[in-house]
Amino acid sequence: MTQATTIHNSATTATFKSLKCKECGAEYELKASNVCELCFGPLEVLYDYSALRRTVTREKIQAGPNSIWRYRPFLPVATDNVIDVGTGMTPLVRSHRLARRLGLNKLYIKNDAVNMPTLSFKDRVVSVALTRARELGFTTVSCASTGNLANSTAAIAAHAGLDCCVFIPADLEAGKILGSLIYSPTLMAVKGNYDQVNRLCSEVANTHGWGFVNINLRPYYSEGSKTLGFEVAEQLGWQLPDHIVAPLASGSLFTKIHKGFQEFVEVGLVEGKNVRFSGAQAEGCSPIAEAFKQDRDFIKPVKPNTIAKSIAIGNPADGIYAVEIAKKTGGNIESVNDAEIIEGIKLLAETEGIFTETAGGTTVAVLKKLVEAGKIDPDETTVVYITGNGLKTQEAVQGYIGEPLTIDAKLDSFERALERSRTLDRLEWQQVLV
Secondary structure (H helix, E strand, C coil), rough: CCCCCCCCCCCCCCCEEEECCCCCCCEEECCCEECCCCCCCCEEECHHHHHEEEEEEHHHHHHCCCEEEHHHHCCCCCCCCCCCCCCCCEEECCCCCCHHHCCCCCCCEEEEEHHCCCCCCCHHHHHHHHHHHHCEEEEEEEECCCCHHHHHHHHHHHCCEEEEEEEEECCCHHHHHHHHHHHCCCEEEECCCCCHHHHHHHHHHHHHCEECCCCCCCHHHHHHHHHHHHHHHHHHCCCCCEEEEEECCHHHHHHHHHHHHHHHHHHHCCCCCCCCEEEEEEEEEEEEHHHCCCCCCCCCCCCCCCCCCHHHHCCCCCCCHHHHHHHHHHCEEEEEEEHHHHHHHHHHHHHHHECCHCCCHHHHHHHHHHHHCCCCCCCEEEEEEEEHHHHHHHHCCCCCCCCCCCCCCCCCHHHHHHHHHHHHHHHHHHHHCC
């Protein structure tokens, strides 16, 4: 349960060169590290784009596996022996009913609520992080999580035969707790919010030498989110959208979708254009939205208080970079309250048949808010990112979606219940019209 120093199965020439500080530009060896030693800025992976331009084509990508690993040259792993559990290539759904309800003409839904194996976008980042962890010789992997990441780390570690210990806030939804325990990791439920969990995990990482996917392995882990940009570009016929709306927790997903689009432009796979980036937060934990609205160049940490627990990070590591991207692309960052989040979950379900968790409800509610404020052009090609499955957060909508009509096993009982149901529907529509 300690870190070794060898790299396994490095059969393929790697296209990633070093770790580079996003603040001062200092470069470091490709080890398990996430903080610059000079300025304490975050590290990210640097690639050889000239080599990628020479070797990567649309045809080679399309001939690859039906998973995130079709983009392997853009990911920070050296091995051919990747951990592939079918993650990625989730549907890009052309919306019709939701689009009509909102008054949009070209709305698409990137649906990672059906991502494999644990029904959230976190399966992307964990597949990359654990492949890299194995290359670096880690035999025990871990994470600090608001739920989805713990599910993914536990599941993919089980598949890869790695020891696993994950940390979550103790008050998480039952579905997410169960969704980790089923894979038999060591699960630590910490009395505190995510930011407190994360601080503890930093101490554990330093003490035990484990591979924490979102701490010492973070530069590699975060690169997995780029595949949400790659897939959308490919699924749109090798074109970029005009506008994207995505949830904001740490801000990493937002920044990496942007990086993914830029990399495809850099190597000539798509034509460059300005894509507007808009972000979604819950009012009960909206430090990035507040920084955007107040035109600040720093993030003021907050204490989370929202049903949207999967994006409730009060001190987001990449928050200021998300603000910068929204500003420079002409996008927006908005927040919505818990009631609006619930309505967003219901709206997506009843129009498109997609049951999303609270993060998705937040994103749909912000999409609606931006449309109503005139901040999305109806003719823009807009992509909204749905990052997790509603089966994980059923508590959020209990009491807001009605009850089944209990009837006797007789035709007349059914007829009475049907008429009652139709009467209730008519009354609801009358209330909406008023």
